[in-house]
Amino acid sequence: MQPIISVSNLSKTYASGFSALKNINLDISRGEIFALLGPNGAGKTTLISIICGIVNPTEGTVLADGHDIVRDYRDARSRIGLVPQELTTDAFETVWATVSFSRGLFGKPANPAHIEKILKDLSLWEKKDSKIMTLSGGMKRRVMIAKALSHEPQILFLDEPTAGVDVELRRDMWEVVRSLRETGVTIILTTHYIEEAEQMADRVGVISHGEIILIEDKAELMHKLGRKQLTLQLQQRLEQVPAELSSHGLELSDDGNELVYTYDTQGERTGITALLKDLNDAGIRFKDLQTKQSSLEEIFVNLVSERR
The missing domain is CATH 3.40.50.300 (P-loop containing nucleotide triphosphate hydrolases)
Incomplete structure (x- = not known):
């Protein structure tokens, strides 16, 4: 048309x-x-x-x-x-x-x-x-x-x-x-x-x-430019991210009660599966999880900032 x-x-x-x-x-x-x-x-x-x-x-x-x-x-x-x-x-x-x-x-x-x-x-x-x-x-x-x-x-x-x-x-x-x-x-x-x-x-x-x-x-x-965050609320506080989880790029909250995994929206399902397996192998348990996706505003700010 x-x-x-x-x-x-x-x-x-x-x-x-x-x-x-x-x-x-x-x-x-x-x-x-x-x-x-x-x-x-x-x-x-x-x-x-x-x-x-x-x-x-x-x-x-x-x-x-x-x-x-x-x-x-x-x-x-x-x-x-x-x-x-x-x-x-x-x-x-x-x-x-x-x-x-x-x-x-x-x-x-x-x-x-x-x-x-x-x-x-x-x-x-x-x-x-x-x-x-x-x-x-x-x-x-x-x-x-x-x-x-x-x-x-x-x-x-x-x-x-x-x-x-x-x-x-x-x-x-x-x-x-x-x-x-x-x-x-x-x-x-x-x-x-x-x-x-x-x-x-x-x-x-x-x-x-x-x-x-x-x-x-x-x-x-x-979908292409957005990012997601998976936040895991831990059952027990951590002092630092265990070495065996370092490949996942996890961030530990200041109080040690949450682990945050950031990934792009184009398909990190295998990454999430591997993360959950590695958490289980490391004996780390969580009581809740939540996800957050980038807003259009965040994408826009990043795009314009890159052009400056």
Whole structure:
């Protein structure tokens, strides 16, 4: 299937000489949730701004649903909805008016039924006649999403969609995003909340210093780059790791009551089996065990650190 977004050899260099993006190549599949992660200044917002037609590229091409964003910008832009980081709405307009106006900007005929559906899906219906200035920060962000969806785009960019939103509302918005994907909308989000990507994304891209350093299926990424720890709670305290167990790279807790075995997630079953056998042979008994897997945040921090 043809990707809904195709970025080829994309670069952006400003007049000052600063290179914000360097030879970006990226395909995003129709109907997926793609999370773009990176530290501040990595180039996330620049990349989104170019795809959305806000910033001109220096080199390269971008196709949005098959339409070139430069040569065929009207058709390309009509397929894209953008929710920016900043809450930029007319404070004195009502929710209904501002969302309806956004639809009109794309030359779409009035469609009250569609606007009503969006507002209800985003739990904004009861606020439809309220002025934007009276809404909470979380509600204003929902209005931004409603505005971005008003012209029925096939692609939705969410640039830090839950910045400044409390934890409960953040989780509500995750559900909104998932429901949008179920309607066929392709979603690209940038986020500083790694938990957000871990909860929602199908694939993850990591950008650092203007370069894409990794694109991977989220589950596969965590499988390939993640690590697990097996912690054994001992029945009797140890002063040190016995010499016959040295080949396993075990760590002993400060109080001597736990042994920790760290391994990668690509298959250390034989290692664990051998460890348990050697523990038994050494007469070391444990009363409980637990495992912990690396989070996406830990993987991300390690990846970015390696590039510095």
